[in-house]
Amino acid sequence: MTASVTPTNLSRSDYLSAISGIVRFFRHFQTADGRIVDPFVHREVQYSTPCYAWAATALVVSGMQPDLLDSAAMALECSLRQLADGNPADRHGDFFTFPAVLAYEHLRHLVPSERRRKWEQLLRSIDPYRAYRDVLTEKKGTVHNWNIVAIAGEFLRAQGGFTDLTFVERHLEAQLQHFTAEGLYRDPNVPMAYDHFPRHFLAAMLERGYAGKFQGELTESLERAAWTSLLMQSPLGELPTGGRSAQHQWNEAMQCVTYEIWARHKWREGDKVAAKAFKRAAHLALQSVKRWVRPSGELWIVKNRFDPALRHGFETSSFHSQYNLLAASMLATAWLFADDRIPEGTCPADVGGFVIHLPDFHKVIANAGGLYVEVDTCADPNYNSTGLLRVHRKGVDGLVGPSDGAAAKDEPLAIGIAWREGDRWQPLAGLGQGQIAHVAVTAHEQTPQRVVFTVRYEVNRTTVRTVSETYELTPTCVRVTVSVNGSVDRLLVRFPALAFDGQRASRITVNGDRATVQLGESQQTFRIETPKGVRLYRTGRWVRSRNGYLEPLEGEAMGNRVVYTLTPESVGE
DSSP, X not given: OOOOOOOOOOOHHHHHHHHHHHHHHHHTTBOTTSOBBOTTTOSBOTTHHHHHHHHHHHHHHTTSOGGGHHHHHHHHHHHHHHHHHTOOGGGOGGGTHHHHHHHHHHHTTTXXXXXXXXXXXXXXXXXXXXXXXXXXXXXXXXXXXXXXHHHHHHHHHHHTTSXXXXXXXXXXXXXXXXXXXXXXXXOTTOOSHHHHHHHHHHHHHHHTTOOSTTHHHHHHHHHHHHHHHHHHSOTTSXXXXXXXXXXXXXXXXXXXXXXXXXXXXXXXXXXXXHHHHHHHHHHHHHHHHHTTBOTTSSBOSBSSOSOGGGOTTOOTTOOHHHHXXXXXXXXXXXXXXXXXXXXXXXXXXXXXEEEEEEGGGTEEEEEETTEEEEEESSOOTTTOOSEEEEEEETTSOGGGSOSOOBOTTTOOBSBEEEEEETXXXXXXXXXXXXXXXXXXXXXXXXXXXXXXXXXXEEOOOSSEEEEEEXXXXXXXXXXXXXXXXXXXXXXXXXXXXXXXOSSOBOEEEEETTXXXXXXXXXXXXXEEEESTTOOOEEOOOOEEETTEEEEEEEEEEESSEEEEEEEEEETTO
16 A cells, blocks of 8 residues: 555554543533533443453553552442442443453552452352443343343453353353354444444453464454455544434544554554554554544544533434543543554555445445545434535534535435425435335546546335436545436436534525535535536525534536535645
8 A cells, every 4th residue: 555644653652641531521510429420411321430440450550540540449349349240320231341351451450459358258159240331131132232242241350260161152152143254243223333342352362362262263254244344434533423422522533543453454464565564554543533522532423513401413312421421431442452562554444446336235335536425325214314524534523514414314415315205305415214115326437636436326215216326536626427317307406515513604606506615724626527517506494414404505506417526625725
């Protein structure tokens, strides 16, 4: 791989600097018995306390903040007691053990022997079938991502001599069915975040020496997935959007873990080019996290800048404490595995020259020279719309891309077209799961300078049989040619322009067939090339999205074919 890249100039210590701001903020919300209380809902939420324990421990043992020893020890002891009592906060014990054991391993030599013995007694007392929720029982034969976190925690507990591998092996066997040929993990409704989430825990298990009966299968699946993930990463370091928990900062923090582990793995194998690529990917992900640090030191947990009290873009399960501290805990694990002897190289996100189709996840991802697109071919309407969701280019703020559309259940909105059905417009964006008969993806050209592919949708509507979109990517521009097969005489072209990210209003200008969205020093130019004479207009509506509010820009084009371009760039480029 060769490409002109700007070094991130990041190192292992940068994980600690990101963790430090989060831990400093939440230390103010620690109770006398060690719990971390969420500043907005005023109670302990889920796994905030054990994640705080491990993140604070990393700061202690690194020498960055040794004054956190008592705070980290209090949080650890509180977490272990909850596990041993079978009464973890919000019944989220599945997530406790992995960070708690890592904290124990690093703190045990720093506390009095009596306290260490107390921790060890608590670790021996954990009954996984009481402490965890996502476990196999006579009535429950399927487990998902929660269970993999518990598996990783039980593996660490077994390494410490506090249990055996019975739970680990039993539940790993049940998990193998969820992996695709690419090694990706299918959680219910296949959200992108919960593919990578369980995999990074399993990668840590393997790096820590798991050698049980499923070692071979896990190693093969995770190797395939690690390489696939490199192709999925945007040039801004981001995990693909799509589905539950998308665009939370922990999405990128967990990438840091996976890529640091695989950098080590490839370095040991002597594959220096691969090791450098994984190191670069880890640093791009960390760079992404660092863009979202709030003035108070912790993170905006979702990629917008609204006051956290408004919960904009949050899931019902998203809280300021637990998702900040989950990210901090992941960054601590990345710090644990990071090796500064491995330098950055270039990675696929920098170079491009590929298109990948992930049919299990109904996604197409392509990259030409650092210009990246993500297409959802059959969206989950609770979270996304069908069509072109994301356009990222290195050096350009991803939000102007845009970085996502809207949830179809609210208003179908992605970059794309609509056609008339009776007296209304039917957008392709509104056809989600169960409404598209078939999708075919064909790659025509794949080089770093030019990538061309076609997505063909069989929609079988009353007036439209198929929609074909041909994408042409260069390092500076995306051109999309849309052809509709059916009895239509006009199309509506739609572009979701970011209007407001919670802190900044973008500048949206429309002039004939061209629209420009400017946010800070970045801008996106959307232009309808064919047919000539199409006039774009602002709708004035604001549609809620993860990143803030989008304003649909629309233009009516005669005929059944349209060509439009997107040119993301820095202002003045």
